[in-house]
Amino acid sequence: MIIGLPREIKSDEYRVAMLPVGVDMLRESGHQVLVERGAGVGSGYEDSQYEAAGATMIDDHAKVFEKAEMIVKVKEPLGPELSMLRPGQVVFTFFHFAASRELTDACLKARITALAYETLTDSQGRLPLLTPMSEVAGRMSIQEGAKYLEKPMRGRGILLGGVTGVEPGNVLILGAGVVGFNAAKVAAGLGANVTVMDVNLDRLRYLDDVMPPNVTEVYSDPHAVREYALQADLIIGAVLIPGGRCPVLIKREMLKAMKNGSVIVDVGIDQGGCVETIRPTTHAEPTYVIDGVVHYGVTNMPGAVGRTSTQALCHATQPYAIKLANALKSESIESLCGRDRAFATALNMHDGKITHDAVKAWYVELK
Secondary structure, X not given: OEEEEOXXXXXXXXXXXXXXXXXXXXXXXXXXXXXXXOOOHHHOOOHHHHHHOOOEEEOOHHHHHHHOOXXXXXXXXXXXXXXHOOXXXXXXXXXXXXXXXXXXXXXXXXXXXXXXXXXXXXOOOOOOOOHHHHHHHXXXXXXXXXXXXXXXXXXXXXXXXXXXXXXXXXEEEEOOOHHHHHHHHHHHHHOOEEEEEEOOHHHHHHHHHHOOOOEEEEEOOXXXXXXXXXXXXXXXXXXXXXXXXXXXXXXXXXXHHOOOOOEEEEHHXXXXXXXXXXXXXXXXXXXXXXXXXXXXXXXXXXXXXXXXHHHHHHHHHHHHHHHHHHHHOOOOHHHHHHHOHHHHHHEEEEOOEEOOHHHHHHHHHHO
8 A cells, every 4th residue: 555644734733643663664564655755854753764764755745645545644634735635545634624614525525535533432432542642732731821821922920830928820621531631730730729620520530539639620510610710810621522513611701701811722722612712823823812811722732842742643643554554455444444443433534425423413513
């Protein structure tokens, strides 16, 4: 099978979808791997390392898409890449279809086979390909939130951990999953007052057992969300519905009642976000202000720490990419998904049809 590894074109995206060792393992399995020159440089992997692993280096971005039967990426196809897709081509990447009608329509029109990292579910119900990036984003959310609370960044001028004689900042985390857990751990370590909200009582009980005393677990309902949002200096949106759009928990009308200079970091922006006023931003221009509240909606947060994120992502994705390529040498995608639950849950789109229930429900609702 011919597998393509293009350079990511999203703004300030420094990750690469495969390490040189992954290329070597695919080649050992009888596959040809096309790597666009410069694909790994942002993560600290030189072209010479991919060449040494047996990759065929390609100078032209479009040529990778043209020649490859299977594309392995980090982020969803963007802009000119959408016209490079072709019927039957397998694309294995983060898609987050429910955040973009344009992307969904283009991929349906191209009739690709779209397997999404973010919905692949293992036998224990976990999301093994989403988890490492959720860990990174969760930890980064506090790091970024703390920075934008600084006055020169249009924040309140709050040091999250406070100092002797001065109270620490208040952090509200909406969602107690992987993002929320990691955000709470970092915020607690800084010494902030942390509140984590979720509708899953078992998950809240678990956090209550493992988190330090400055973390409080609260059941999420609309009244509680409003109460704690008005007290917060920093809000982290960490809500996830795999494949579906995030529910909106922070309404526009709440902003005027929130603290002036408070900060919202919505990690769920890839799935539409849980804040009514959030919109996608970039690392170059990460924030904007509405009603005195600083909004941070960067859609590829882990891309800023490309070295760490690439290693964490590839350690999880490479075994699945190799398994997928090996299987498709001798069987159809329908056959593979029929016998392998992980790939069945990853399959979002095939032959011009949406195959994932959450994505389908979102798309039908749009119409």
